[in-house]
Amino acid sequence: MPVNLSNIDASSLLPINGISLGFAQAHIRKPNRKDVLVIKLVEGSHVAGVFTQNRFCAAPVIICKKHLASNKPIRALLVNTGNANAGTGETGLQHAQQSCSALAELLNISSEQVLPFSTGVILEPLPVEKIIAHLPTAIDNAKSDNWLNAAEAIMTTDIVPKATSRQLTIGGKIITITGMSKGSGMIHPNMATMLGYLATDAAVSQSALEAIIHYAVNQSFNCITVDGDTSTNDSFIMMATNLAGNAEITQSSADFMALRDAMTEVAIELAQAIVRDGEGATKFMTIQVEAGQDEAECRKVAYAIAHSPLIKTAFFASDPNLGRILAAIGYAGIDDLDVSQLALYLGDELVSEHGGIAASYREAQGAAIMKEAEILVRVVLNRGQATATIWTCDFSYDYVKINADYRS
Amino acid sequence: MPVNLSNIDASSLLPINGISLGFAQAHIRKPNRKDVLVIKLVEGSHVAGVFTQNRFCAAPVIICKKHLASNKPIRALLVNTGNANAGTGETGLQHAQQSCSALAELLNISSEQVLPFSTGVILEPLPVEKIIAHLPTAIDNAKSDNWLNAAEAIMTTDIVPKATSRQLTIGGKIITITGMSKGSGMIHPNMATMLGYLATDAAVSQSALEAIIHYAVNQSFNCITVDGDTSTNDSFIMMATNLAGNAEITQSSADFMALRDAMTEVAIELAQAIVRDGEGATKFMTIQVEAGQDEAECRKVAYAIAHSPLIKTAFFASDPNLGRILAAIGYAGIDDLDVSQLALYLGDELVSEHGGIAASYREAQGAAIMKEAEILVRVVLNRGQATATIWTCDFSYDYVKINADYRS
Numbered sequence: 001m002p003v004n005l006s007n008i009d010a011s012s013l014l015p016i017n018g019i020s021l022g023f024a025q026a027h028i029r030k031p032n033r034k035d036v037l038v039i040k041l042v043e044g045s046h047v048a049g050v051f052t053q054n055r056f057c058a059a060p061v062i063i064c065k066k067h068l069a070s071n072k073p074i075r076a077l078l079v080n081t082g083n084a085n086a087g088t089g090e091t092g093l094q095h096a097q098q099s100c101s102a103l104a105e106l107l108n109i110s111s112e113q114v115l116p117f118s119t120g121v122i123l124e125p126l127p128v129e130k131i132i133a134h135l136p137t138a139i140d141n142a143k144s145d146n147w148l149n150a151a152e153a154i155m156t157t158d159i160v161p162k163a164t165s166r167q168l169t170i171g172g173k174i175i176t177i178t179g180m181s182k183g184s185g186m187i188h189p190n191m192a193t194m195l196g197y198l199a200t201d202a203a204v205s206q207s208a209l210e211a212i213i214h215y216a217v218n219q220s221f222n223c224i225t226v227d228g229d230t231s232t233n234d235s236f237i238m239m240a241t242n243l244a245g246n247a248e249i250t251q252s253s254a255d256f257m258a259l260r261d262a263m264t265e266v267a268i269e270l271a272q273a274i275v276r277d278g279e280g281a282t283k284f285m286t287i288q289v290e291a292g293q294d295e296a297e298c299r300k301v302a303y304a305i306a307h308s309p310l311i312k313t314a315f316f317a318s319d320p321n322l323g324r325i326l327a328a329i330g331y332a333g334i335d336d337l338d339v340s341q342l343a344l345y346l347g348d349e350l351v352s353e354h355g356g357i358a359a360s361y362r363e364a365q366g367a368a369i370m371k372e373a374e375i376l377v378r379v380v381l382n383r384g385q386a387t388a389t390i391w392t393c394d395f396s397y398d399y400v401k402i403n404a405d406y407r408s
Numbered sequence: 409m410p411v412n413l414s415n416i417d418a419s420s421l422l423p424i425n426g427i428s429l430g431f432a433q434a435h436i437r438k439p440n441r442k443d444v445l446v447i448k449l450v451e452g453s454h455v456a457g458v459f460t461q462n463r464f465c466a467a468p469v470i471i472c473k474k475h476l477a478s479n480k481p482i483r484a485l486l487v488n489t490g491n492a493n494a495g496t497g498e499t500g501l502q503h504a505q506q507s508c509s510a511l512a513e514l515l516n517i518s519s520e521q522v523l524p525f526s527t528g529v530i531l532e533p534l535p536v537e538k539i540i541a542h543l544p545t546a547i548d549n550a551k552s553d554n555w556l557n558a559a560e561a562i563m564t565t566d567i568v569p570k571a572t573s574r575q576l577t578i579g580g581k582i583i584t585i586t587g588m589s590k591g592s593g594m595i596h597p598n599m600a601t602m603l604g605y606l607a608t609d610a611a612v613s614q615s616a617l618e619a620i621i622h623y624a625v626n627q628s629f630n631c632i633t634v635d636g637d638t639s640t641n642d643s644f645i646m647m648a649t650n651l652a653g654n655a656e657i658t659q660s661s662a663d664f665m666a667l668r669d670a671m672t673e674v675a676i677e678l679a680q681a682i683v684r685d686g687e688g689a690t691k692f693m694t695i696q697v698e699a700g701q702d703e704a705e706c707r708k709v710a711y712a713i714a715h716s717p718l719i720k721t722a723f724f725a726s727d728p729n730l731g732r733i734l735a736a737i738g739y740a741g742i743d744d745l746d747v748s749q750l751a752l753y754l755g756d757e758l759v760s761e762h763g764g765i766a767a768s769y770r771e772a773q774g775a776a777i778m779k780e781a782e783i784l785v786r787v788v789l790n791r792g793q794a795t796a797t798i799w800t801c802d803f804s805y806d807y808v809k810i811n812a813d814y815r816s
Contacts, residue, residue, distance in 0.1 A: 053739065054735060054738035054739045055737070055738040055739070055740075055742065055743075055745040055746075055747050056734050056735055056737065056738030056739075056747045056763070057738070084731075086731065086735075087730070087731055087734050087760070087763060087764050087765070088763075088764050089748070089762050089763040089764035091764075092764070121731070122730075122731025122732075122734070122735070123730055123731045123734070123760075123764065123765050231735065232731075232734075232735050232738060309717060309803070309807070313807075313808050316808065322495070322530075322531055323492075323494065323495055323529070323530025323531045323640075324530075326464050326495050326530070326531070326640075327462060327464055327494075327530070327639065327640050329463070329464065330462035330463040330464030330465070330640060331461065331462045331463070331464075332463075334463065335463075337463040339463050339464045340497070352495070352531075354497050354498075355464070355495060355496075355497040356495050356496050356497035356499075356500070356531065357495070357531050395717070395808060396808065397805055397808050397809070399717070399721075399808070400721050400724065400803060400804065400805050400807070400808055401805070
């Protein structure tokens with residue numbers, strides 16, 4: 001897809017001291033693909049997670065929350081693709097527990113110290129025996145420079161693996177951050193899910209890590225949409241191995257913001273990579289809403305634009321169809337919005353103000369901007385100081401094709 | 409389109425005593441098509457209207473509301489297609505006023521007695537001179553048995569005209585109801601809009617008519633969705649000429665409910681006709697949510713299903729993709745929803761309960777139901793007494809094609 005980032009060089013993904021990753025081919029749904037991933041964490045690591053708001057949350061999400069709440073130190077993550085273990089009722093919970101217990105036994109830890117993740121077909125029983133049978137292979141090949149293999153192991157309909165690394169210096173120590181994500185619709189129907197994993201060797205307290213994950217997710221994975229659907233399995237995890245040698249970062253540390261912002265930057269890149277790999281996507285759009293009364297109303301307007309199938313098809317067609325954007329702003333749900341006060345920009349071009357087309361606007365300029373692969377839509381509400389940014393992609397024939405043909 | 413109703417026989421559309429309809433070809437956007445409609449109402453008629461909630465409401469909507477609020481008796485409606493007069497600022501308001509004044513002068517009434525409606529391209533100035541120039545033609549050919557021509561005159565990208573009639577007896581008098589609608593997406597982008605006009609010869613008080621329109625719109629036009637987009641121009645009008653000879657119906661009349669229900673039935677047929685003619689539609693879906701705590705939460709669930717591009721593409725593909733439906737129920741926004749309590753039916757077939765697939769369900773049965781052109785999706789929440797029903801259509805390649813190619 002034209003808006004995907006270029007191929008990742010395996011050597012650009014930096015190992016995180018204290019973390020090793022191993023994979024296996026368990027033939028869960030398709031042969032000859034990596035579909036089981038084990039991530040091992042050194043003793044003393046901190047782990048935090050945020051999960052889907054969907055009421056139909058999958059069995060592994062329920063178990064993840066339970067294990068995190070048990071406050072036993074997390075020592076391993078187990079991810080499978082090919083089956084989401086969602087809509088599977090009580091049996092699904094048992095399967096998720098069984099896979100945790102099996103991995104725990106092999107690693108000589110307790111099952112609460114394992115977090116399970118599944119992504120794939122919904123409403124079919126998890127082939128838990130296949131997963132368990134291949135755990136020894138995944139453990140055997142686990143190593144710290146396996147991030148590209150890991151990013152490939154968590155892919156479903158993703159076209160490209162998504163992973164990136166950053167380094168910064170805190171207190172004279174080099175801190176490394178490496179993360180990966182998967183997802184190419186907000187939900188893969190059957191192949192549910194957005195997954196994100198972000199690891200660092202920084203020494204950071206549990207509560208600071210939790211503050212960082214909530215901040216980062218709101219700036220990244222909560223700012224993307226492909227089709228407005230929220231998966232049953234969405235999960236985002238941060239891991240800190242505390243081995244970088246820096247003084248432990250707490251929320252009151254001078255360096256807290258530096259770490260938080262670096263982690264957030266990585267989360268944004270991984271979240272945007274999901275939109276870039278959106279099903280059938282040919283355009284990457286940034287929807288920026290400014291000068292609103294509060295962030296919530298800015299997000300309402302941004303999502304109304306980002307979710308409109310009419311707007312998304314117009315972007316696919318490179319058609320500067322401003323009426324569709326203005327209409328979406330109008331129905332976004334801000335009851336007292338005065339549309340004569342707002343301004344709409346495509347890229348740097350003022351296209352609408354005073355409730356109509358801007359006098360300076362020429363359709364040829366709009367058309368030229370709409371032909372770009374990356375497009376900025378800016379709405380200035382002129383009623384306050386708040387801002388929100390959402391990233392999304394267009395709606396193409398291929399979106400219909402991928403989703404209509406998915407299970408066949 | 410397979411889900412459209414069969415062709416309308418002009419003779420099936422019954423004249424309403426006191427109403428005449430005339431059209432003209434004003435070449436507003438395309439040559440050789442009826443694009444101006446004048447509806448004349450006899451003195452003593454009552455008229456009520458409901459309009460789009462979109463904050464970017466079009467100039468004619470603003471003028472309609474103003475003229476209805478003036479309490480001068482409405483004597484004429486003026487509709488043009490080809491241009492929506494939306495996003496046109498102050499000039500748009502002047503254009504709408506000018507067209508009302510021109511028609512008022514020709515009919516020897518005041519301009520507040522005219523309601524204007526426009527549907528078509530957004531953000532382009534209304535060619536008001538063309539409309540005004542063709543008013544005499546429309547007035548000259550106005551007659552009471554012109555409903556099919558009128559229904560054709562208000563079409564934009566609609567494939568078929570949409571109109572129907574009913575009769576009932578009230579107090580020994582035959583009451584006739586005839587209505588028409590247009591729209592094939594909730595918004596036509598450029599070609600904005602859903603329009604509905606419903607006329608009766610019944611004698612009915614102004615306040616009773618207003619009660620009827622609010623009841624009817626909530627059961628009909630507010631229960632349909634094609635793509636979730638709300639137009640800048642949506643308008644629904646009820647007219648009563650008071651010539652049927654019945655005793656005037658008020659809200660306390662014994663016959664109020666009979667008239668209300670008959671008008672509502674016609675409104676539902678006209679609203680469903682819009683969905684059947686939905687852009688690219690190949691399936692007509694009824695989403696019925698039962699046993700909710702209140703209607704609002706039932707509608708939330710129904711709309712989450714009806715708006716999901718993933719579900720709409722699955723219906724297009726005749727794929728019984730239950731996971732997508734369960735996921736939509738889960739993210740509909742009912743915070744305390746217990747998904748283990750709900751039941752999901754495709755047609756009469758129980759497909760999911762206890763948070764998973766129903767034991768009796770076989771995919772072949774689901775696949776057979778999904779192949780039908782008309783499909784019922786039933787969700788039983790099992791947490792209350794409320795119900796809501798929404799009608800929608802599927803999402804096909806043609807939806808993308810129509811909306812991507814629209815302005816070219």
